[in-house]
Amino acid sequence: MCTAGSSTAFHLARLGHRVTVLERERSERIKPCGGGMAASVQQWFPFDLKPAVDDVIQQVDFSWCLTDPVVAEFPGSAPFWIVKRERLDALLLEQAIALGADLRRPFEVADLEREENHWLVRSKEGEVIEAKAVVLADGSGSPWPTHFGIGPRTLHMAKTLSVRLEGMGTLQPGTARFEFGLVHHGFAWAFPLQNGINVGVGTFIGGQASDAEAVLEQLLPDLGFSSTDGLRQNADLRVWNGHTPLHGKRIVAVGDxxxxxDPFLAEGLRPSLMSGCEAAASLDSWLNGTQPDLSNYTVRMRECWGDSMAWGLRIAQVCYRFTNVGYQLGIKRAAAHCSNSLW
Ligand SMILES: Cc1cc2nc3c(=O)[nH]c(=O)nc-3n(C[C@H](O)[C@H](O)[C@H](O)COP(=O)(O)OP(=O)(O)OC[C@H]3O[C@@H](n4cnc5c(N)ncnc54)[C@H](O)[C@@H]3O)c2cc1C
Structure with missing residues (x-):
């Protein structure tokens, strides 16, 4: 239960439903995430998300093997925020709880059983909770979508290594950095926080991790840090892989x-927040009897997100297979009209 789950819980609680949030972890921890997010996500929330925002991007610096720099101004009309994931998740959850959602943690879901009219959700310790509907929001490692015929049959995984660093090094506040060329089939990024930065290396096609440590050995000194600095976390990220049902009988999946x-840019926060909002609306219509099932959630997510992802997948296949060509044609051109092309 995190970004996507908290978003769903907030919207369901707001619509007057009884919600129980189940979270495996005892407390919030640093999450592997760059934290880059278009400010347009504010449209889905009636409360201010800015308390979770560490910085607002005004400039994007691109490089190819730490050379051939391209600088793009980010226009104020389409603000791009950098958040600390743990702070964003805590804020969403706090708002859901304020509207009556119940949080159970630690509660590690070990089994889901669909009975005639309800679900039995069983914890690792054997505790059982009954529910009318289940929202799968347990991230990229979730076994349940495949089990219940939701989402892609073949999972497409991006491999990531992220580093949380204290201090700004050479990165200026308000500046995001993208490095192509050092990373085979992917890219590296550095996003500014308040008195820190999130650095990451992502490989998006091929299913093989690039030598992310070797990339950091070159990138971190370029950013003004020692190559061994920072808290490192490896994560496999489940990315979009075709139009698929996102619902089943009395069950939906949200977020990762x-x-x-997004299979091109690893943008997962916006679809997590959006899917939480859309899933809650669909569950509400079904629970109050205006819809016979949850299929309108799949339809809405295809309209609002999936159709643009089909392009993301195609772009990823081209740009990350021929990365120098991708940099020259894609990134340089995108930088010319930055706000339209990056998130
Ligand atoms: C290195 C990296 C960098 C990224 N950078 C960006 C970025 O800059 N911008 C962007 O938009 N996206 C980014 N993303 C993607 C983004 O972080 C994710 O898409 C998004 O956070 C998904 O949220 P979620 O709530 O679906 O899943 P998660 O955040 O993974 O939450 C799942 C939750 O479920 C809990 N859980 C798991 N199993 C169980 C269980 N059995 N029982 C109970 N609880 C369970 C977990 O503890 C966790 O709290 C990045 C991802 C990575 C890995």
């Missing part, structure tokens, strides 16, 4: 569990 993350 639904494979919604």
């Amino acid at each position: 569990a639904a494979s919604l993350c």
Whole structure:
């Protein structure tokens, strides 16, 4: 239960439903995430998300093997925020709880059983909770979508290594950095926080991790840090892999569990927040009897997100297979009209 789950819980609680949030972890921890997010996500929330925002991007610096720099101004009309994931998730959850959602943690879901009219959700310790509907929001490692015929049959995984660093090094506040060329089939990024930065290396096609440590050995000194600095976390990220049902009988999947993350840019926060909002609306219509099932959730997510992902997948296949060509044609051209092309 995190970004996508908290978003769903907030919207369901707001619509007057009884919600129980189940979270495996005892407390919030640093999450592997760049934290880059278009400010347009504010449209889905009636409360201010800015308390979770560490910085607002005004400039994007691109490089190819730490050379051939391209600088793009980010226009104020389409703000791009950098958040600390743990702070964003805590804020969403706090708002859901304020509207009556119940949080159970630690509660590690070990089994889901669909009975005639309800679900039995069983914890690792054997505790059982009954529910009318289940929202799968347990991220990229979730076994349940495949089990219940939701999401892609073949999972497409991006491999990532992220580093949380204290201090800014050479990165200026308000500046995001993207490095192509050092990373085979992917890219590296550095996003500014308040007194820190998130650095990451992502490989998006091929299913093989690039030598991310070797990339960091070159990138971190370029950013003004020692190559061994920072807290490192490896994560496999489930990315979009085709139009698929996101619902089943009395069950939906949101966020990474639904494979919604952009396969080109690893943008997963926006679809997590959006899917939470859309899933809650669909569950509400079904629970109050205006819809016979949850299929309108799949339809809405295809309209609002999936159709643009089909392009993301195609772009990823081209740019990450021929990365120098991708940099020259894709990135340089995108930088010319930055706000339209990056998230
Ligand atoms: C290195 C990296 C960098 C990224 N950078 C960006 C970025 O800059 N911008 C962007 O938009 N996206 C980014 N993403 C993607 C984004 O972080 C994810 O798409 C998004 O956070 C997904 O949220 P979620 O709530 O679906 O899943 P998660 O955040 O993974 O939440 C799943 C939750 O479920 C809990 N859980 C798991 N199993 C169980 C269980 N059995 N029982 C109970 N609880 C369970 C977990 O503890 C966790 O709290 C990045 C991802 C990575 C890995």
